[in-house]
Amino acid sequence: MALLSERVLSSGEKTSLSEALAGQVLTGAAFHHAGLTGVHRETVEDSFRSGKVKILAATPTLAAGVNLPARTVVISSYERYEAGFGRYPITVLEYKQFCGRAGRPRYDKFGESLLIARNADEAEWLMENYIIAKPEKLWSKLAVEKVLRPHVLSTVAAGYARTEEGLYEFFSRTLYAHQYGPRLIKGKIGDILRFLCNEEMVLMEGKELVATKFGKRVSELYIDPESAVTLRDGLYNRAKRLTDFSLLHLIAKTPDLAPRPRPRGKETESLGLLAVQHGGEFTFDVPEEFEDPMAYEEFLSELKAAQVLEDWIEEHTEDEILEARKVEPGDLLRLVQGSEWLVFAAQELAKLFGHKDLLPPLGVLRVRVSKGVKPELVKLVGLEGVGRVRARMLFASGLKTIEDIKERSLTELTSISTIGPALAKRIKEKAGGLIKADEWERAKSAKASEVEQQVMLTDYEDTE
Structure with a gap:
């Protein structure tokens, strides 16, 4: 176990998280969540599969996405923290998914799953509402515009539908149309198609739908068309003083980087001051705090994401960033990975629209975001x-x-x-x-x- 612990410490940057993981590994235990680096996740998963790690504390991401069965699964609570809701009950479907991890093929004849109750009344309630309850019905998420927009564009760009009627017919065969009826999805597709035409990603030539070069590239980049519009407009608008912070804020403004870290407590005041310090570096107008409070709050969230990313590329340690910006390890990892791809997308759109002067700084910025380093x-x-x-x-x-x-x-x-x-x-x-x-x-x-x-x-x- 000492070698395993050493491997954890020697992989990547040493942080309080990696030290905690290395210390637990020495005792035959470990933890697994979205904030671990790829190397650490792989180390933990391989060690648990091989039996070196006997006890693994994990968030729901492990149960949902990794085939990692265990002899016994312990669910400490039927509640989980949800942003904006506080502690919220998990679904029966999610509970059954957790239980499904119990029992290792070829090793166990059966598996055990324990759901912890705080008292006898709660135990009875859990038995009725989780253990013997039937899972909820699955419902399609396709009607969410952020989800549907890329699918509509890719359907046209790939040639699966060549007319508006062909588009409706294609989506009429989806689970969403089966559950809600084709009329409802037809209205949503119509709205999205108008958006794509207005933003010149799709052309309507008579009855025929044709993806433009812009539309095809956006489809190939697998980004939300609305993110592509934000990047395109930002590249054209330019800031009065274009800096790396300008580009980081542009990336943070896209829907693909949501959910963004929210300002906490006194951060609202410090972020307002940061906006003043970076005046002239923004590619879009800064909303007024009292004229449009919701837009201003969203702007501060974008600003905080850009601030975290700036700390990262200026080589602040992970511990320093987590402490100063009050973000979780998983938030930092998600921001870095998502931003790297969006910087690449901005670079590709800069090529498409002829912004040759932006290609070198975007190329350097992509490496800096990916690796967390200064230019040198x-x-x-x-x-x-x-x-x-x-x-x-x-x-x-x-x-x-x-x-x-x-x-x-x-x-x-x-x-x-x-x-x-x-x-x-x-x-x-x-x-x-x-x-x-x-x-x-x-x-x-x-x-x-x-x-x-x-x-x-x-x-x-x-x-x-």
Whole structure:
């Protein structure tokens, strides 16, 4: 278990979350939620499957999306926190889904599921309303416009429907139309089709529907057409002073990045001040607080998302961001992953609409958002095995370019914490350096192959 714990600590940036996970793994337990990095999730899942981890505390994401059965499933409460509602009862369907994880094929003849009650009355209520209750009926979510818009566009772009009537006929065969009747979905499709035509994603030539170049590219990017309109208009509008913060706010404004982190307590005041400090950097008009309070509240939410992303690309540690911005690990991970794709989408739309001057800054910003680094590390993090922490350590050690790494010996590379001989060899090869047999032997003998424990990003400052 010590090796497993070390693997957790040496994977990615060292945070209070990774330290807590490493500590639990030592005892044969672990936790799993949306805030874990991909490497940590994989480590936890593999260890639980193999039996090294005996107890796993998890959020509903594990029960819903990963095939990870257990001998016994314990559900500590029938309630879960829902934003805007507080603690809210889960559905019977979700409860049954949790229970379905009990029992491992090939190992157990049966599985056990425990639902915890606080008293005898609650136990009786849970028996009636969950354990012996029938699951709720499934209802289609297709009528939600955010869900339906990309489907209508892709149906036209892919040629599955070539006329308005063909579009109605195509969607009349969906579960939604079966449940609610074709007339209701016809009205929604008509509204969306008018939106797509007005925004020049779809042309109506007589009775024929044709996707424009804009519409086809948006469909290929798998983003909400409304997000595409926001990005397109933002690229055309430009800010008086275009900065990385301008682009981050533009990304945060799109529906695809929702739900955005909400301002808490005194953050409303500090975010208002932030808006003043970045005056002239916004690609859209800032709403007035008292003229349109709802729009202003939404703007502050966009601003907070942009602020979190700016912290990330300025190499603030995860712990610093979580503490200062009052966001959860899962929120940070979702923001980073969603924003990376939206920056790429903005880059592709900039190509389409001829904004050649924006391609370099968008290209750099995409890497910065993906890796969480300042501009000087963009090329270094392109090397295999080099993340934001190792890139900063390389830079601080004087290895500031790919050429610098190419010219250094393996022994010099392995003198940097967390870089063992095998990784040093891989990094130098990716940088285009040649490695002689005697150099490889010297590197192996100079430092053991075990990877040292990861360190905090803030332990390595630039040495200019």
